[in-house]
Amino acid sequence: MSLRTRVRRAGAPVGRPLRRAALGLRTRGWPAHSRLFIAQEGADWVLAYEARQLAKLASSLGIHVGPESWVNGIGDQSIFHESQFRLLLHPFKRRGNRLGFAYFHGRPGTPGMPEFDACYETLQRRHAEIDRIQVTNRAMEEVVLGTGVSSGKVHRIPIGIDVEAFRQRTPAAKRHARHELDLPESAYVVGSFQKDGVGWGEGLEPKLIKGPDLVVAVAERLRERVPELVFLLTGPSRGYVKAGLERSGVPYRHVFLPSEAVATAYEAIDLCLVASREEGGPKAVLESMAVGVPLLTTRVGQAADLVRHRSNGWMVDVEDVEGLVEWSAHVAEAPAAELEEVRRTGLATAEENSYEALRPRWRDLLDGFVEMPESS
Structure with a gap:
């Protein structure tokens, strides 16, 4: 422990009451x-x-x-x-x-x-x-x-969801995002946008409630079904997933974007994948819908309330790797008319749940x- 840390901790019992007293003086005129x-x-x-x-x-x-x-x-x-x-x-x-x-x-x-x-x-x-x-x-x-x-x-x-920050993408926006993130224009890109490692370091230890092991399992099997498969990862502590993709021979890009620039990642992908076992959101549900990206998620958090299977997205039970693989492949092969209907319905859901x-x-x-x- 450094000298500075020891001094700060030693002074804490005195410093905190003094700070509170000072705040009390500054705020004593405020109504409760x-x-x-x-x-x-x-x-x-x-x-x-x-x-x-x-x-x-x-x-x-x-x-x-x-x-x-x-x-x-x-x-x-x-x-x-x-x-x-x-x-x-x-x-x-x-x-x-x-x-x-x-x-x-x-x-x-x-x-x-x-x-x-x-x-x-x-x-x-x-x-x-x-x-x-x-x-x-x-x-x-x-x-x-x-x-x-x-x-x-x-x-x-x-x-x-901030529908002004996450706007419906255009073909030009998708091409631009792929260029900015160094993704092949011809690739089928699956996005996984979350923090799923323990702590704030490399994330080599999986945070299992976020399903990083399921992401790897899906990627390993999906590469046999979808040509030119590439995964785009965002967020911190993705080491476990990265190591698993490398073992499976699945190409990936990992970028860490500030919250204000996350929409660019959605513009670049063909499918947003959520494989969590437990969530409060995830934010990816409404973010993908707002941008117009197909969403495949497990039945967790607010996804269970907001996603209507085959209407505004696709949803499977928790830990259903087979279902995640099958519906991922389905979306990759789906006709434009089906994807357009899901996009339109998803946008309505996003607008109904904007801030x-x-x-x-x-x-x-x-x-x-x-x-x-x-x-x-």
């Missing part, structure tokens, strides 16, 4: 629960993007949004955590605050995920201290209500949680 503070995980990944979207929406409703760096010291205000893990895995005190969080995923009893059980058990004990919970799908809503929390505190709001379309649901969640103008 007149500011919204949005807490996120440290990594700039999905939850950071959702935090920015929530801050934008709250501001548009006339809500005062405070700086995220004040979350640990503020009192008598309203704090919404973008993940239940940030709040429920640690001792917490209300300090007069109203507390809320997103409970995207975390089914208790999941093998190898003791943090799921810990969060669930804490919510069972302390649900009276929680004021709002966002869930993204019916299955997780049932899980959360099983803790005994009042149904009036639980709001089902899917992870939305703007979900605004009334968020207003309902925030009403009574934080002060907002009556006319918003």
Whole structure:
């Protein structure tokens, strides 16, 4: 441990109360629960993007949004955590605050995920201290209500989509994206866009709830069915999948794009593949639909609520490798008319779940949680 770290930790017991006292002086004139503070995980990944979207929406409703760096010291205000893990895995005190969080995923009893059980058990004990919970799908809503929390505190709001950032692609946009990402124009490109390795390093240890082993199994079998197959990977910690594709002889490209540029990856692919065992979203459901890319997903998270098999996408049961292979091959061979109908229906689904379309649901969640103008 470095000297700097030892000094910082030694000073923490003194520094934290001083910071809270200073914040108290700066905010003592604020009416109670007149500011919204949005807490996120440290990594700039999905939850950071959702935090920015929530801050934008709250501001548009006339809500005062405070700086995220004040979350640990503020009192008598309203704090919404973008993940239940940030709040429920640690001792917490209300300090007069109203507390809320997103409970995207975390089914208790999941093998190898003791943090799921810990969060669930804490919510069972302390649900009276929680004021709002966002869930993204019916299955997780049932899980959360099983803790005994009042149904009036639980709001089902899917992870939305910015339809201005994720626009329907054109043939020219697809060619441009392939050129930018160094993908052969003639290849059949399958996209897998997520973080599916443990931690934030190379990701050689698989995060099995995300299904990286299933992605590799599908790729290995699909290469025998689809000529010029190439996988496009985005996101951090994809080492396990990359190693598996290399062993199977499946060509791939791995790029890490900022959230604002992820649409380019969708523009380049022929099929978006989701093979997860558990999800809160995934965001890929609405992102692929908004861009007009065929989606094949397992029955997880909000995909189970939003995807209608062979209407706006294709869906199979969790761990159904055979189904993933067969429907991937089906999409690769499908006539243009079938793909066009799915594209059109998928676009309608995306528009129905855009951030703007979900605004009334968020207003309902925030009403009574934080002060907002009556006319918003």
